Amino acid sequence: MIKAVNLCKSFSLDGFVVEALKGVSFVIEKGSYTALMGPSGSGKTTLMNIIGCLDTPTSGQYELNGRVISDLDEDQLSSIRNNEIGFIFQSFNLMPRNTVLENVCLPLYYRKISNPISSAIVALSRVGLDHRGGHYPNQISGGESQRVAIARAIVTEPSIILADEPTGNLDTATGDQIMGIFKELNELGATVLLVTHDQEIATHASRILQVRDGLLTG
Ligand code: ADP
Ligand code: MG
Numbered sequence: 245m246i247k248a249v250n251l252c253k254s255f256s257l258d259g260f261v262v263e264a265l266k267g268v269s270f271v272i273e274k275g276s277y278t279a280l281m282g283p284s285g286s287g288k289t290t291l292m293n294i295i296g297c298l299d300t301p302t303s304g305q306y307e308l309n310g311r312v313i314s315d316l317d318e319d320q321l322s323s324i325r326n327n328e329i330g331f332i333f334q335s336f337n338l339m340p341r342n343t344v345l346e347n348v349c350l351p352l353y354y355r356k357i358s359n360p361i362s363s364a365i366v367a368l369s370r371v372g373l374d375h376r377g378g379h380y381p382n383q384i385s386g387g388e389s390q391r392v393a394i395a396r397a398i399v400t401e402p403s404i405i406l407a408d409e410p411t412g413n414l415d416t417a418t419g420d421q422i423m424g425i426f427k428e429l430n431e432l433g434a435t436v437l438l439v440t441h442d443q444e445i446a447t448h449a450s451r452i453l454q455v456r457d458g459l460l461t462g
Pocket of ligand 2: 288290408
C-alpha cells in the first residue's frame, strides 16, 4: 500500500522557490491500477519520483508497504527502489552500449541473483521480445525499446510498477500494446501507477487521480 500524507516538494531555482507539490494526500491500495493525470507542470513527475524513491519530499509523510520512507537515507532508498519498484520512463533510458539482454540483466547485478540471464530471458518473454536479446537499443523500434524497459523494470518482480507517460513517444497502436502489458502485469498482482495525458489511456485504470498546480483535485 502507498500512503501519502500532506506531501510538499519545493525546488530552488535561480533564487526562486518553485512549489511543485503543495500538500498532497492519498492512499493507493495494493494490486490496484491508478492513472495520474494533469496538465504539464502540475507536479506529476515530482510525485512519481517521490513514490518511486528517486526523490524525497520537502515535508509530509510517505509510507510504502507499512514503512515510512520520507526520512530514509540514500542507501535505504536505493534498496527499496531495487526491491519493490519498477520504474518506466517516457524516454526508455536504455543503455546504448549494452544489448537488450544486458539491459534487462542490469537491475539483477545489484542483487545476489544466481542466474540473471535466465531471469532476464523470462522477463523478455513476458513482453514478447526474447528473440531480440542480442540486439542493441539502436537496432530496435520505439515500441520494442519501451517493452525492453518494461522487461528491465519487472525482472526483479517488483510489487509496484510506476510508469511516467510510458506511451508519450509512441504511436497509438504501439501505445495500446504497451497498455496491454501493464494490464496483464496488474492482473498478475502488481500495483500499477501510470501518468498519462491521454484520456483514452486513462480508461484502462480503475481509478484516476487528477493533479493541478501541485494539488490533487480529484
Ligand atoms: P509534470 O510532470 O506534471 O509536467 P513536474 O513534476 O515535472 O510536472 O514539475 C512540476 C513543477 O516543478 C514545474 O513547475 C517544474 O518546472 C518544477 N520542477 C520540477 N523539477 C524541478 C527541478 N529539479 N528543479 C526546479 N524545478 C523543478
Ligand atoms: Mg512529467
